[in-house]
Amino acid sequence: MTARRGLTDVQQGICAQQLFTSYGTLASRGQIEFNPALTDDERRDFEVHIRGEYVGIAVQVKSALNVYHGRSTHHRVEYLNIRFPIRTTRIDNDPRFWYFLTGFDLPKLGLRVPMFLVPAVEIHKHCRYGPVRKGHVRITFLASLEDKSHDRWVRYRVARLGDLGSKLEAAIRTLPRSMRMDRDLAAQLGALR
Numbered sequence: 001m002t003a004r005r006g007l008t009d010v011q012q013g014i015c016a017q018q019l020f021t022s023y024g025t026l027a028s029r030g031q032i033e034f035n036p037a038l039t040d041d042e043r044r045d046f047e048v049h050i051r052g053e054y055v056g057i058a059v060q061v062k063s064a065l066n067v068y069h070g071r072s073t074h075h076r077v078e079y080l081n082i083r084f085p086i087r088t089t090r091i092d093n094d095p096r097f098w099y100f101l102t103g104f105d106l107p108k109l110g111l112r113v114p115m116f117l118v119p120a121v122e123i124h125k126h127c128r129y130g131p132v133r134k135g136h137v138r139i140t141f142l143a144s145l146e147d148k149s150h151d152r153w154v155r156y157r158v159a160r161l162g163d164l165g166s167k168l169e170a171a172i173r174t175l176p177r178s179m180r181m182d183r184d185l186a187a188q189l190g191a192l193r
Contacts, residue, residue: 007065012104016063017045019111020100020164024048028165043090044097048168056172057096060120064103067112067145078145080116083129085136093121098171101141115158116143117167126152 007015021034033056035047042058049056068081080103097120103112118141129140143153158167 012063012065013061016102016104016111017061020059020061020102021046023111023161024164024168026165027162028169032165032168043086043092048172050169050172053172055096055175057098057168057175058094059098059100059117061100061102062141063101065106067103068142080112080141080143080145082139082141084139086124086139087136088132089135091124091137093124095119095121096175097121099123099141101143103145111161112145113158113160114145115164116141116153116156117158117164117171118153118156119171122156 017036021036024032024034031051033049033051035049037044037046043060044058045061046059047056048059062082062084064080064082068079070077070079080101082101099118099120100115101118102115104110105112123139123141127139127141129138141153143149144151158164
């Protein structure tokens, strides 16, 4: 068996997941908790919640090692281009399911900004590419990394590493109140024991 050069897909995924949790914890000053999935049966890498609350969002981390270079009418443009298959029976548009999409900044050994935190329903609606084959659909996420971009993904940008905590909190807070258990209710339930 010959040694393969470079990162494997599994190594790349683990690195992206570890950096996601590290940056998210630091950026939120410890207010966001990340619970990793012990199995990947449901395509969730983490259950993410605000410390002291019990319901949050599920996040699947997807990454790219390199950016795609394209051209606009006047200059070269960089895009984050991430492709992955999903079994059609596993497409989940629950409002609590989100994707974190990022590229690597290999010279700095970190994540490239901007990054994107996008509801799964938006990815599944706008990023399907090609026909269903062997029960799978291909997802292709293509977002401009330019500061002055006006593409559909701008509203989901995480423009700075330090913004990741507040973006995660905002995503959790978009859930209907009935899906979240607040601290007061948790305290009342705890008092009943």
